Amino acid sequence: MKYTVIDLFAGAGGLSLGFKQTNRINIVAAAENNPNARKTYKRNFKEVERLYSDVRTIDYAELKDSVGKVDIVIGGPPCQGFSNANRQHSTIISMNNRLVKEYVRAICELQPKAFVMENVAMLRSQVHRFLIEENDLQDERILKLTLKEDAIELLQKQSCDISLEDLIKLAAADSQYKWAESFYKTINLLYRYRINQPKFNSSLEKHSAKLAFQLKEILGFSEESELTNVLQQYDINMANQLLHYMDCKQDFSETIISIEKAISIQRALMKMDELRDNNIHIFEYRENDEHITAIVKSYAVLDYIKGILEHEPYNYKLSENTLNAINYGAPQRRERFILVGLKDNLNAEYKIPTPQYTEGNYRTVYDAISDIQEITPFTELTADYIELPPHPDATGLEKELRGKLLYNHIATATRETAMARFKALKAGENFHDLDPSLKTTYSNAARTQNTIYMRLKYKEPSGTVVNVRKSMWIHPELDRAISIREAARLQTFPDTFIFEGTKDSQYQQVGNAVPPFLARAIANSIISILDKC
Template sequence: MIYNVIDLFAGAGGLSLGFKQTGQVKIIAAAENNLNARKTYKRNFKLARLYSDVRTIDYAELQDTVGPVDIVIGGPPCQGFSNANRQHTTVISMNNRLVKEYVRAICELNPKAFVMENVAMLRSQVHRFFLEEQDLDNERIMGLPLSEDKIEILPECVNFENSIAFLESAREEMGYAWAESFYKIINILYRYRINQAKFDASLEKYQKKLIAQLSEILKITAEADELNILKENDSKMAKAILQYIEQKDNFDDTVLAISNSIMMQRAIMKIKELTDNNIHIFEYKEEKGSLVAVVKSYPVLDYIRVILENEPYNYTLSENTLNAIHYGAPQRRERFIIVGLKKEMDAKYTAPEIKFTEGNYRTVHDAIADIQDITSVTEVTGDYIELEAHPNATGLEKELRGRALYNHITTATRETAMARFKALKAGENFHDLDPELKTTYSNADRTQNTIYMRLKYNEPSGTVVNVRKSMWIHPELDRAISIREAARLQTFPDSFIFEGTKDSQYQQVGNAVPPYLAKAIADSVISILNNVAE
């Protein structure tokens, strides 16, 4: 039996490929926002319906055209937040809202089964939704354990009398807000408030544009009959920066003036963000001298459960953390999987049986040793390298090796990087370098253990991320791991070709679900559907 599948948040297509490899699915549609990942997906799956924005998909029209969807798969991005007096400019991770788009797809498509893939930490309380205005009328959501969160709007250092009333009116009048381009320049200056040399360099870079914009602020405030505190702060900032440009003798005063203005702008931006996203604000209040907005939130996982487990959708949910190493991938990579099955099928989901255990795990050598002697390139081209047949190949080499090698691309190695490469033995990383080879990092002690890591041939790798940013090193050669080698570690066959810029290709590989893990999940879901259909 062939099942119709739609892949949401498809990335380059690792999850789709695993399902396709079962031979029992037809992928009828997919959605991916990233342009380069979409190019990769289109090249490898040749779909007619490849959406760029899940928020605009008309699922009724989709089913009218291509028929019912049996299985929905996908990994909506989800980023957590820490809820106590956060200093970030933005309040809401838009990625968290994409989980709700995935849930909308399930509700409207009503598939027999769905697979939602994400990082294992989705189970943590860090991943939360803020309570929205429309949630107030939803008994199920209001019945969830809600926690009170306080979002700092104005820190104590710039809070002022009657700030609550002023900012509530500012929410209605967004003419108070700076243009985005102006905010970015002022924010750069503020970032270098403790480094005068970098402050001066940035000021010189943007000086011409700044003088014009600051002069306009002074003109507007001079013509005003009365200045509110925000315009007053902007006027003081404009005067201070212009004086500093002329005289360079009032650095501390300039930083203070910038601080007062930019904190007010951030307050307005936060309030606008909360309002634009319909977040219900229970109250504004002062706490320890700061102005905070009181909101409430609930765990993302609780939301998924309460919506999908109950009427009218009625799914039985199963949650499992799976490691790709157990299913033939030569890397340790945990993913959190939620599988939903229609309750009417009266079927219990069982996680895929572990195939590889300690002692017979596949290794980096199994994945990439056969292409060690093939010279990599450093520029993206459409060219490929012809590979000779290896009739005696076994294991991963036999499974992944093709007749054409695409994407065997690495970073061009500079002098400093090469010195580090030469100094590191297999299994060592940045922390094993001599101090003189660490000088380009501002805080070498805080560098992650995965940076400048030389892989070991006789072991699986760690979790493959963007290996270009991490500067993973080949086990035996003094060069970075190539895009194709990273793809092999992820269990993409050589026939799967990545598109886009070099950076993007590395990122696509790092973000992907290993196809071998995806196939194990697909087999476990499809076997249940087959049993029900018999």
Template sequence: MSGKLTAVDLFSGAGGLSLGFIQTGHVEIIAAVENNASAQQTYLANHPDVELFGDIQNVDYNLILDECKRKGTEKVDIVFGGPPCQGFSNANRQKASLISANNQLVKEFVKAIKLLNPDGFVLENVKELKSSKHKFFLSSHDEQEIVGMGIVTSEEKVSLGEVTSFKTELLDFLNESLRAPFAKYEVLDKILFSKLNHLNRKKKEAELYLKKTRSAIKNFYENWEKLHDYYWCPEYKEKWMQLKDLLQDEESPLEEVFSCLNEVIIIQQIIMRAGEIETNGLIVDQFYTIDNEIIVNLQTYIVLDYLKAKFKSLGYKFNEDQLVLNSANFGAPQQRERLFLVGVKNGLCEQNEVRLPEPIIRNPEQFYTVKDAIEDLENVWPYVLMEDDQQPLTKATMINRNPLLTYLQAGLGNVHNHIMTDTRETALQRFQMLQQGQNFHHLDDSYKGTYSNPQRTQNTVYLRLNYNNPSGTVLNIRKSMWIHPVKDRAVSIREAARLQTFPDNFVFMGSKDAQYQQVGNAVPPLLGRAVADQLLYYLGRSPIKSLKEIITLPQTVDI
């Protein structure tokens, strides 16, 4: 080994956190875990010596420890990562599932900490993780552990759906079958159900989508009755068979088709959600109704409460109160707030408490701007075709580069990934109408015709960036159609990566949309670097060169 601390990156994505830790000069990444194929390509292209694992639920952590031994060390010093976590919301009727599988991935992170037993860890997540919306449902599998850790549970009224027919029959069925496998009452073919469900949500475009669906499902008609193992009541079976007749007959009135379809879909969704409750062993008494809603009371507990209790039980101290950092405070030309838990093994940290790093740039007037990060690419017209990127483009020479741009250019005269979405005539007309800082809602109504509900369009759609401010949170800006501040074109992948503080020697792989998505999903490396510096301080290491030295102008450094 090189004398560096060993680290494992969980849910690594393209590798933003890994890059931040590597930049400290004190960390070597032993292994990373990432399930997305395109992100895996990018990670390995930039970290070729790292052992990469796929689905975290199938990782054998003994193999990671074996990798440590192969590299001359007995243990993992640091584990970091950002497990996806989706908030619990009883109001969202469009969710396909009652229980988000993503929430369970948070527990996989905890499992890794338990098995690898690092000296320190960093958990990164959305800032909303600290809200009470991020909850786990209590199950019979974890009840003893949750009670034993003193975590407070609360009761939530959860709606499985709203029914207008068969309400009494369905309620009786659910309560009588509470411990039975509900799956056998569901539509067997999930592809068929998905197409029917999609059609049910497209009533406004009925003629177009009904024609497409009829064509797509015609092979199912012959075995329609056998598409359920069991029918939960005879009346529902009649409704199911009626739906086939209405779909087969192209003269069927639209209202009849969609009325029947809606009843079938709602009932199926309720049974599927009841199946989730059963499969996951959730603690439940019985189902009941309020008006037309099928309701069940479920016990929940807050994800952050669980994490804090669990990490304490594993022997770590961590930041208890200050949880959220803004990337703009650490040199990013972007306002992006993320939650961090930084944990250190009891006994290794002499301080009474663990805290997140203090902001380096405090004054918002001194934040780096979009112009600071991408001005040298202003007149370098991006590629549209991915294959053209094999020949890198030449950057403009900037005489007075700011420290951020010096870091971002990485000493290279050329640039890869300067690729953008092709701009069609309708989009170009919108681009030309918008000034810096304006978005879709600033357009004249005559330019909004392609949107079915323009009022509900987010403020980030068709956003023309302002050169003189940091950007907002970078997500998948291809989907949002972000516009260059002074050119009538889309923001390129490289420009988005610059806003995220990926230097130009970090190359993204995969399709165009995959690259935009990887950039949007990433932790800004400079923000990761700030947190890495802080953890290393608690582990007795000092950075070779501090982040403050790298990215601050003299007048922005706090004395």
């Protein structure tokens, strides 16, 4: 017997491939918004006739009428959630929040026998939350959840002293006082280099012509207006200060202060717009000597999923697990949160797949990519492939992944600065092990992650594969970047799986994917339960 499956948020198809490798399922539909990932999915899953670009528009009643009962729903909806703990983000709310709710909608409308929701392990924490929206106030299921009060900081008084009353008036004035997006991006870029004057000067020089015109426009508007509000006053001061600095490169600290005051108000207005545009219910605003905040309430993403799906009329028995791909044959340490739901009437308990590999016999980077070390990768995007000679002595992981043709063996061309870093780093070392003279291109080298410029070790599993182009992962023995195909092998994609799209997109698709070997283990554990019911 084969089970019907739909894959929501399919990406390149890591989950789908793992389920397909069981030979026990038919994928009847999938959804993926990214055009390049969708091309990859279409190429590798030609049997899937329905490939949606937007989960929000799927008519599940029509889908059931067309393909029949759906047995299993799988997918990894992205979820940044709301986190007041992370102030590095320029936005408060990720639109990905709604995608988790779209996944829940699919379960509610299709009511499959089982579902698998995959996401990062942190989803279990209370950090990932949804903000109460206006329509949530009418939903008793949500109001019964544990709600937490959160204060969203709109503005720090030390950056810019403006009253709450004035800020609300400015926000109500629609776009009258808000900067154009392109102007904001330029000023924000300059402000990023507030502790790096050479970088500031370089960026200022690059944008000087257009920026000077925009700053003079601000001053022109002020001359036409008889009265100016506090925002305009800060804008005028910034314009004068920046034009003065552009002219004589003096008073850098005063220039930064003027930018900080003006951009702080703009950021506050942007946050207020974002809350309004997303229908977030603001319970109140608060003001003290330190900051102005918007008071909202939130509930944990996982609480929401449980609150909807564990009860009538859906009645799913949920099982939360964090699985590591390394235990299921992947040569990398990659933890993923797996939420499995089984219909209550199945009278079954979910048990995680038994680990096949443990400390001492983990597969390694060597197992995954050593057989193609001597094959020079392309540096430009190409549809060409490389014929691989037969390798009859191949065993283990190499035997499982090696194909006859090598597609996507493409790596980033190595420039002079990167090559100097490559040559300086030994296996297991990263950017922080470099001499300071090789770190000068980074505005704040101390904050660089340990995964940047990481040279892999052949005799160990890799760390979590992300976009290894952006991270500049280095081959264990060669002074070059890891290729797309090598990253795909670390993820356990076989050579027969071909990635489409731009070079950047292919690297990203690989990094975003669920390792197919992990997906296959999960699939087998679900199938074994359904076979008994």
